[in-house]
Amino acid sequence: MFAHYLDLAWRSLKATPLATSLMALAIAIGIGVTMVSLSVYHMMSADPIPSKSSKLYAVQLQVMDEGQTYHSADDIPFQLTFLDAKNLYQTLNIDKKVAMFKSGFAVHVNNPEVSPMLQTTRLITREFFAMFELSFLYGGVWSQSQADNAAPVAVIDETIAQKLFGRSDVVGESIYLAQRRYQVVGVTKEWQPNVKMYDLNNGAFADAERIFIPFSHAAAYEIDTWGNTNGWKREEINNFTDKMNSEMLWTQFWVELENEKEQQALETQLDNYIQSQQDLGRFNRKTREFSLRNVTEWLEYNNVVSEDNKVMIGLSFMFLAVCLANILGLLLAKFLKRAPDVGVRRALGASKTQVFYQHLVEVALLGFMGGVIGIVFAQLGLWGIRKTSHVYESLATMDVSMLLAAPSIAIVTCILAGLYPAWIVCKTSPAIYLKVQ
Amino acid sequence: MLELKPIINALLRSKVGAVLAILQLALTLAIVSNSLSIISERVTYLNKPTGYPEESIITFSVMSFDDKIDANQQLIVDERILKSIPGVIEAVGVSSVPLSGGGSNSGFSLTPEDDGKHTNSGHLYANEQVIRTLGVKLIEGRDFTSGDVLISSEYAKQPDVVIASKAFTDEIFGEGKGLGETIYYGGGPLKVVGIVERMTNAWPRFKNADRLIIFPMVNANGFQDFLVRTDPSLRDEVMKKIESAMLQENPSRVITGIKGLDDVKGKYNSKDLLMLRMLLVLITALVVVTALGIFGLTQFNISKRTKQIGTRRALGARKSAIVRYFVVENLIVCAIGLVLGTVATVFLGQKLMSLYSVPPLEVSYILITALGLIVLCIASVIFPAKKAANISPSIATRSV
Secondary structure, eight states, rough: OHHHHHHHHHHHHHHHHHHHHHHHHHHHHHHHHHHHHHHHHHHHHOSSSTTTTEEEEEEEEEOOOOOOOSSTTTSSSSSSSSHHHHEEEEEEEOEEEEEEEEEEEEEESSSSTSSOOOOOOEEEEEEHHHHOOEEEEEEEEOOOOOOHHHHOOOEEHHHHHHHHSSSOOOOTOOEEEETTTEEEEEOOOOOOOOSSSTTTOOOOOOOSSEEEETTTTHHHHHHOOOOOOOSSSSOOSSHHHHHSSSSSSEEEEEEOOOOOHHHHHHHHHHHHHHHHHHHHTTOOOOSSEEEEEHHHHHHHHOOOOOOOHHHHHHHHHHHHHHHHHHHHHHHHHHHHHHHHHHHHHHHTTHHHHHHHHHHHOOOOOOOOHHHHHHHHHHHHHHHHHHHOOOOGTTTSSOOOHHHHHHHHHHHHHHHHHHHHHHHHHTOOHHHHHHHOO | OOHHHHHHHHHHHHTTHHHHHHHHHHHHHHHHHHHHHHHHHHHEEEEEESOGGGGGGHHHHEEEEETTSSSSHHHHHHHHHHSSSTTTEEEEEEEEOSSSSEEEEEEOOOOOOOOOOEEEEOOOOOTTHHHHTTOOOOOEEEEEEEEEEGEEOTTTTTSSSSEEEEHHHHHHTTOOOOTTOOOEETTTEEEEEEESSSSOOOOOTTTTTTTTTEEEEEOOOSEEEEEEOOOOHHHHHHHHHHHHHHHHOOOOOEEEEEEEEHHHHOOOOOHHHHHHHHHHHHHHHHHHHHHHHHHHHHHHHHTHHHHHHHHHTTTTTOOOHHHHHHHHHHHHHHHHHHHHHHHHHHHHHHHHHHSSSOOOOOOHHHHHHHHHHHHHHHHHHHHHHHHHHHHOHHHHHHHO
């Protein structure tokens, strides 16, 4: 029966090409516009690390004096001081913790044929790879003793390996970060989370770093940050050692917690840490404040999805509603015009349900057509967005779920719009039309 | 003369079509006028002058990896290399690039004591060539001289003088004042020797975007930003030559991000530009869809009343009367839609304002949109109404 209705629907649509194209166009435009904003929203708000997003926590400490404010929702600075990151890493009794910050170097291999390149580099502690799920193609992470001795060792990703050496298996090779020679101990698979959740300070959608070196190098080689430095206090800073010991904020600290119990234990430890620092004259607020936010909460707290995007989503759905009203009107017109046919069919024994069902099949088909054309429009729109800025290259795309969502939304919209006209037409009384004939 | 009563009766009898049209018009008014308001705010922001001749300035960064080189000395050499490229007017090494979203911003005060009363401003460090390179207009005082410039690699040292933007001096000293006065930064005094009419700091979107202070100071390290002002017609040529010219002298470094200051600004503003474009596409599509909808509904109304029209014509109604009938009917629908729409518009505007940082909706946007919709309504009814007027009176005598 469904096939028969589909055939009838197809014929009906073909019989009124103008009305059909108008309706398909209206739904396609509506879907196109809605899908563009939905896709960008979907990519921006997508969980960057689904298996860990409820286990990885960003640590924040309220280091600022009483009365000082910070541009975060709860006044707690987004970043930590170098001192705190270092101390927490050394003192917290927890296996999975990472202290880190962003830097960068001119990278080369002392080979005149390979031109040097500027690369952002992340200074991390060993746990980073396991916590954020980077996988190694060759080699592995440096040892703890290498980190402690600030041995010149680095982990790079496969694209860097390819650029510098033309192959991926480069464990044991030497690269130069500025003038310092580093030995490659591991090569990771390319890793680009859609949101750079572990460091949102310089663009949530910025590229992840591709070179990793031990956090201990910061002190050993005076490596400064390439990220933001936020100062809140007047301090005499004459050299890098002063900066490392200052209250300036420029590092990030994350932990991985398995359950509530571990979280509570960590909270106690953090509180104790602040207390111990208070004895040294730091953290001089009346209340000891810190916060632990998992990835999901962290992205929300940092407003990763922009306001513009939320406004666009709202307007797009209102727009879709206009298209719906539009199609409803056109369908009503079309179906009522066909009332005489329906009258005859009803007189020949078609039940109301059958007539109703047949018309819904027709609108669903229409919705499907509109949805498919809508995908084309959406792709066009997304292409336009990608052209606007390089930032949107990976964001302005439709993944499979969005590709499937488009025709689904179109069909649902059309069926919603078609319910009333189909209901009206199936109520057609056979008698009227037979009489006139 | 206007057949108001029969029109209203006819409308009441086929309510659904009219209700749908009213709904569409109301929503369209709400969406379009709110979008227009957001668009106009963004356009104003994007067109706001920065004070710089953006089309004739090039910026780029240098990362050296030879730590034996004296960075401050290298900076002087580099500026000389850049100035020798044909088409270059002036070049300078800067601590950060205006309009780029990255730089320094601090509090400045009127007293050496840190009493917490600060006026925030962006600031950057460069030598005496900076004002000429930026191409900004000095309206009071003097430009830097080479004697003003402090070359030092010590963090804590500070020059004696600064040049500030008028927006900053107006803010801290009061309108028109500031020249020759002293401000304090980290306890150290800085005399304002020059005031620039307009120059934007690194964050054009921020409230204090117009406040910028320039320190005549060079503290170069391995990473250095440069600004180059060129003859605008030769800018592309110069851009191509920069990398090789810089590397020829000293190959132990990487030159990156060679681009125009207009591109730097474009990148910083890409979110606003995107929103602008998306909203423009949205309202264009919306207007098309609404026009199609009203056109379709009128067409349907007319086809339903073919017999009625034929009868009226047979009874002597003029073609113009038929056209007028439909135009008036449409205008009534349009008017109701717009009244409801105005309510929806204000509601949406307030909702958006309470949730997000959008500007308050001005009445003019509602009026402009409403006027546009009235024109749209009339335009989309004229064609089907004229067709209706051509219905032959004989139709009234046929049975189907």
